[in-house]
Structures are given as C-alpha cells and as structure tokens.
Amino acid sequence: GAVVSQHPSRVICKSGTSVKIECRSLDFQATTMFWYRQFPKQSLMLMATSNEGSKATYEQGVEKDKFLINHASLTLSTLTVTSAHPEDSSFYICSARDFRDRGDTQYFGPGTRLTVL
C-alpha cells in the first residue's frame, strides 16, 4: 500500500512552453501533498505544500505564478511549470500524506525529470 505515482517520469520541452506534472496517490487519499525540486547532486528543496480544495502554500523564494499547483481531488495534485526556461530543468518529486495517518509519514513519488532546451 501507500503508493504515489508521478507522470510523466521524464519530459523534454522547448523554452517558453508550459509543462504539467501529475502526482497521484494510488491507494489512499491525501489531503496534503508536497512538491520538491532537486538539482544534480543536491538535496531536495521543498517548493510548496498542496492542500486539497485550497490554495497551495509556497516556500520563500518560489514564484507562485511560475509554478502553478492544483490539488483538485484527494488523490491528485498537479504542478505546472509555466513558460519554462533552461534554469527550470530539475528533478521534481512529490510526496503525499495519508489523511487517516496520524503519524508523520510522507510517501514519495518516483520523480519527474524535466529538461528545458
């Protein structure tokens, strides 16, 4: 149980285009999902916290108009990188927290590799 999927696993796009990444909890409902980015050989940096039915909470320094987050259902959150540029190339990972879980476990997706040409 507790599986989180991401789609696509890898995407290459041209500069200026927008890219949508999906994060799904497959066998549980997640009121809260988290989006991270990871640069090569660096650690994960939290970008935003996504709450079902409400606006996402962005970390300091993360442009909310650049990285649009929608958490429309209890099993799906999407991250849209708008007008992508080469500096947005990174590994994006989501995690989800089971709303029934009173502990602190976050279940991580396999990540999405974004390359902007």
Next chain:
Amino acid sequence: KQEVTQIPAALSVPEGENLVLNCSFTDSAIYNLQWFRQDPGKGLTSLLLIQSSQREQTSGRLNASLDKSSGRSTLYIAASQPGDSATYLCAVTQGAQKLVFGQGTRLTINP
C-alpha cells in the same frame, strides 16, 4: 532557519564493512528524523523514522540513533553489500509536516 548537514558527502568502502553515516541539524525543535535512500534518478525510499522522544530505531542491518539535544543522528549499516550503494538522505520534520533535507551521502560499496 533549520539546516541539516550530512558528513561525509561521499563514502566508498569494501563489501562487508560496517559503516556510519552522520547527520546534524541546527534546531532541536523537531518532531522526528528520517533516513531515506535514493537510487540514481529515482524517488525516495524511507528507511527509518525516529520520533523526537526516541533514541534509536532498527531495521535489519540498519540502526539509526538520535541525540536531539546535540542535534545529531547516525545511520549505522552493518555488513555492507553492493546493493546498499545509493545516496542516503536524512531529513527532519518541523511544523506543518515540513521536511528539511540534508544534502546526502553518496555511498559506494565495492565488491
């Protein structure tokens, strides 16, 4: 602002050795500390979670300790195997379930 540091950044040891990975954090007001494994180009696999009230957790050949007052944790791997080669990340949980990660230790176990 919480900062998490992992030492060493990289480690290469022969198969069969016991080894210790270190993690330190600057703010002791944490809910828990977790150790994760990340294979190249992949997501994270949770290895061990230590609540702030606990001192250690064990799973198979892995043992993690936590000294919250000194801001330190160690991950001990016994009888290392080539399949243990990966990047190991530690992370602390603070308010609103936010995880703050260290930069990781890239571990290579040589056959």
